[in-house]
Amino acid sequence: LRYLTAGETHGPQLTAIIEGLPSNLELDFEALNFQLQRRQKGHGRGRRMQIETDSANIVGGVRHGRTTGAPVAVIVENKDWKHWTSVMNVEPIEGGDEAKRRVFRPRPGHADLNGGLKYNLRDLRNVLERSSARETAARVAVGAIARQLLAKFDIKVAGRVVSIGEITAAAPSPDLSIDELIAVTEESPVRVTDKEAEQKMIELIDRMKAEGDTIGGVVECIVTGLPVGLGSHVQWDRKLDGRLAQAVMSINAFKGVEIGIGFEAGRTPGSKVHDEIMYNEERGFHRASNRLGGFEGGMTNGEPIVVRGVMKPIPTLYKPLASVDIDTKEAFTAQVERSDACAVPAASVVMEHVVAWEVANAFVEKFGGDSVEEIQANLDNYLKQIGAY
Numbered sequence: 001l002r003y004l005t006a007g008e009t010h011g012p013q014l015t016a017i018i019e020g021l022p023s024n025l026e027l028d029f030e031a032l033n034f035q036l037q038r039r040q041k042g043h044g045r046g047r048r049m050q051i052e053t054d055s056a057n058i059v060g061g062v063r064h065g066r067t068t069g070a071p072v073a074v075i076v077e078n079k080d081w082k083h084w085t086s087v088m089n090v091e092p093i094e095g096g097d098e099a100k101r102r103v104f105r106p107r108p109g110h111a112d113l114n115g116g117l118k119y120n121l122r123d124l125r126n127v128l129e130r131s132s133a134r135e136t137a138a139r140v141a142v143g144a145i146a147r148q149l150l151a152k153f154d155i156k157v158a159g160r161v162v163s164i165g166e167i168t169a170a171a172p173s174p175d176l177s178i179d180e181l182i183a184v185t186e187e188s189p190v191r192v193t194d195k196e197a198e199q200k201m202i203e204l205i206d207r208m209k210a211e212g213d214t215i216g217g218v219v220e221c222i223v224t225g226l227p228v229g230l231g232s233h234v235q236w237d238r239k240l241d242g243r244l245a246q247a248v249m250s251i252n253a254f255k256g257v258e259i260g261i262g263f264e265a266g267r268t269p270g271s272k273v274h275d276e277i278m279y280n281e282e283r284g285f286h287r288a289s290n291r292l293g294g295f296e297g298g299m300t301n302g303e304p305i306v307v308r309g310v311m312k313p314i315p316t317l318y319k320p321l322a323s324v325d326i327d328t329k330e331a332f333t334a335q336v337e338r339s340d341a342c343a344v345p346a347a348s349v350v351m352e353h354v355v356a357w358e359v360a361n362a363f364v365e366k367f368g369g370d371s372v373e374e375i376q377a378n379l380d381n382y383l384k385q386i387g388a389y
């Protein structure tokens with residue numbers, strides 16, 4: 001599977017083309033749009049989210065509700081476009097910096113300066129329009145289709161916020177099923193199951209906003225129902241944990257990735273890190289714990305995948321940071337821009353979808369097949385082999 005996205009944050013739309021999806025996958029369009037709407041929610045989002053009501057419009061590769069095996073093309077419109085038709089016009093426009101809303105004062109923490117230098121652009125809007133996290137709407141649309149493919153094989157994906165600033169939510173009770181985790185976090189404005197932490201997180205976000213500051217956090221994604229053996233130990237670029245790390249790291253503003261207990265593994269003796277192997281008739285081979293987050297040797301081991309990512313605070317601050325004007329080379333402090341005080345709950349939804357995509361990719365790689373039926377037959381055969389091992 002592969003996909004590409006195109007589109008600017010204030011352009012007419014985001015566009016994605018997905019290649020390699022099997023045929024005969026029945027798509028639930030409502031569920032697809034539900035995922036896009038989840039990404040728009042969360043305490044700390046700014047005014048832009050009141051303008052947008054994201055929905056996916058499929059314009060290729062699907063007929064009468066099912067994929068045909070052809071590339072799937074998806075578009076998500078930007079409702080805000082109507083305020084930017086001149087500024088973002090593909091045709092040349094009359095007027096100077098003001099008419100073009102030229103950006104010449106790079107914002108620290110954004111792609112502005114690096115992109116301007118690299119692409120030799122003197123209007124940094126050409127960088128910020130594409131580097132904006134608006135693009136994650138397209139990635140969620142793509143991941144939501146991958147998620148439906150996985151659901152067909154009873155593979156489920158959930159996400160939760162682990163911490164915002166210094167406030168850490170208690171881990172969900174191990175008795176909570178994945179469906180319950182999905183339901184409970186959905187009701188929380190900061191996507192946690194811990195009500196006490198929820199209140200503190202909301203207060204922190206409000207305080208940051210009042211102070212003109214922003215705050216980041218840590219998010220976690222869990223995938224259940226996976227067979228053993230997705231990914232491979234035999235080659236570096238086939239290790240699925242490595243691919244997940246790349247995918248998660250590529251989400252706007254992410255600065256680190258952990259699998260399972262992650263960095264904690266460097267502070268813990270081996271006897272308390274590795275997951276002991278068990279066997280019984282009912283479950284076959286399984287583990288007594290899941291500290292390694294479902295991976296050994298770059299392959300799934302049959303336990304749930306647990307991956308975490310850390311998002312830095314959004315760099316667009318109401319509190320100005322020092323920077324340099326690219327024309328005059330003079331120091332200035334960044335101007336006020338519309339932004340989110342905290343997008344960690346939304347980032348949790350984005351992470352679910354980039355993870356769903358990578359897992360679906362590994363799944364299709366392992367079980368091949370041009371149609372859903374062919375994948376099912378290959379999976380059944382493999383599970384029979386595993387059962388008899």
Ligand code: EPS
Binds near residue numbers: 046048080134135340
């Ligand atoms: C973003 C800045 C804000 C966010 C935007 C990401 O947009 P604007 O510049 O239009 O106020 O709302 O996020 C989205 C539009 C979205 O869909 O998530 C940025 O600079 O990354």
